Amino acid sequence: MMRVRNSGVKTKTIWAVGLLSAIALVGCSGAPSNLAQNETAMSDLDVAASGETASVAREAAPASPVATSNFQSRPQLIKQATLQLEMADVDAAIASVSTILAQHQGDLLQLSDAGTVDDQPRQVTLQLRVPQTNLEAALTALKQLGEVNHQAITAADVSDQLVDLQARVRNLRKSEESLLAIMERSGSIAEVLEVSRELSTIREAIERNDAQLQSLQNQVAYSTINLTLVSDQMAAPSTSPIGETLSQTWDTASGAMQTMSVGLLQLLLWLLAFSPYIGILVLSGWLGRRYWQQRRSLQPPTH
Numbered sequence: 472m473m474r475v476r477n478s479g480v481k482t483k484t485i486w487a488v489g490l491l492s493a494i495a496l497v498g499c500s501g502a503p504s505n506l507a508q509n510e511t512a513m514s515d516l517d518v519a520a521s522g523e524t525a526s527v528a529r530e531a532a533p534a535s536p537v538a539t540s541n542f543q544s545r546p547q548l549i550k551q552a553t554l555q556l557e558m559a560d561v562d563a564a565i566a567s568v569s570t571i572l573a574q575h576q577g578d579l580l581q582l583s584d585a586g587t588v589d590d591q592p593r594q595v596t597l598q599l600r601v602p603q604t605n606l607e608a609a610l611t612a613l614k615q616l617g618e619v620n621h622q623a624i625t626a627a628d629v630s631d632q633l634v635d636l637q638a639r640v641r642n643l644r645k646s647e648e649s650l651l652a653i654m655e656r657s658g659s660i661a662e663v664l665e666v667s668r669e670l671s672t673i674r675e676a677i678e679r680n681d682a683q684l685q686s687l688q689n690q691v692a693y694s695t696i697n698l699t700l701v702s703d704q705m706a707a708p709s710t711s712p713i714g715e716t717l718s719q720t721w722d723t724a725s726g727a728m729q730t731m732s733v734g735l736l737q738l739l740l741w742l743l744a745f746s747p748y749i750g751i752l753v754l755s756g757w758l759g760r761r762y763w764q765q766r767r768s769l770q771p772p773t774h
Contacts, residue, residue, distance in 0.1 A: 547633055548626040549687075550603055550694040552610055557701045558617030561593055564700050567616055568597060575609040577601035580695075593702040598695065606694040613698065620701065629687050636684040643677045 558564050565582075572579060581598040601609045610622075650670045654663065742749065 546628050547630045547687075547691045548603075548628055549690045550606060550624060550626045552606065552625075552694065552696045553621065553623045554610065554613060554619070554696060555621040555699040555701065556613070556617035557620050557703050559703055561595055561700050561702050564616045565595065565597075568599070568613070568698065568700075571609060571612045572599060572601070575601050575605040575612070577605070577609060592704065595700045597698045597700070599698055600693050600695055603692060603694045606696075609696065613696070617700070618703075629691065633684065633687055633691075636680050636687070639680045640677060640684060643673055643680065647673050647677065 556564070569579070571577070578600045579597065580600055581596075583596045585594060599609075614622075647670065650666055650673060654666050654670070
């Protein structure tokens with residue numbers, strides 16, 4: 472059995488050597504077609520390998536770079552709208568605003584109602600927030616609530632700021648990874664403490680820039696509407712009947728009399744408390760006056 476196997480191995484070896492020799496002879500004879508085929512095969516292998524590598528990279532890479540490229544392909548705008556409407560029933564308009572916000576996935580951020588003022592129309596201010604994709608539809612629905620007195624839309628392009636913040640965050644995260652690798656190869660305690668302080672600074676910068684990035688992205692995703700609702704009816708001046716006016720006058724007079732009575736009682740109490748000093752002053756004045764009169768009576772009359 473061993474001889475049969477050895478003879479089989481020898482036969483395969485001879486065939487392999489012969490095949491290699493034939494390939495070498497063909498290559499030396501300068502057959503360009505085989506060379507081109509070999510190069511084509513190698514290029515196919517490179518393309519396949521690169522395709523596999525790209526597919527693996529796409530699977531391993533997170534979805535954020537793709538989203539970032541799409542995110543940066545169009546201008547990133549922060550939009551704000553101002554709208555002033557005039558209508559007869561402000562309360563009904565406020566209820567309709569709540570319905571419109573629910574339909575367009577919006578939120579009410581602020582409401583200010585000063586109430587009715589004499590000779591002034593009622594005015595209510597609201598601050599709304601809606602997704603930027605629903606801004607136009609929300610404004611169209613709000614305009615149906617009354618007559619438009621004023622409207623405006625402003626937009627600020629923050630594309631460069633977003634790109635800058637994204638680059639900062641990426642670079643800071645790479646620095647964080649490098650510092651973590653250095654800490655794994657830690658040496659002396661002083662070096663570890665120095666790397667730890669630097670790592671804390673890097674992480675603080677990451678959190679700060681990441682917060683700014685998220686704030687800008689949130690402002691881009693949601694638009695603000697400053698809405699003012701004005702009543703078209705003037706507030707009627709308040710008129711008090713005669714009885715109410717007289718009652719208010721009596722109350723005012725009674726209060727003034729009570730205040731004056733209390734003031735007089737307080738003055739009497741002060742005088743009573745300082746009566747010894749007042750008596751001494753009065754007595755001193757009387758004695759001085761009497762002494763002066765006696766002295767004048769002793770002087771001879773002048774002609």
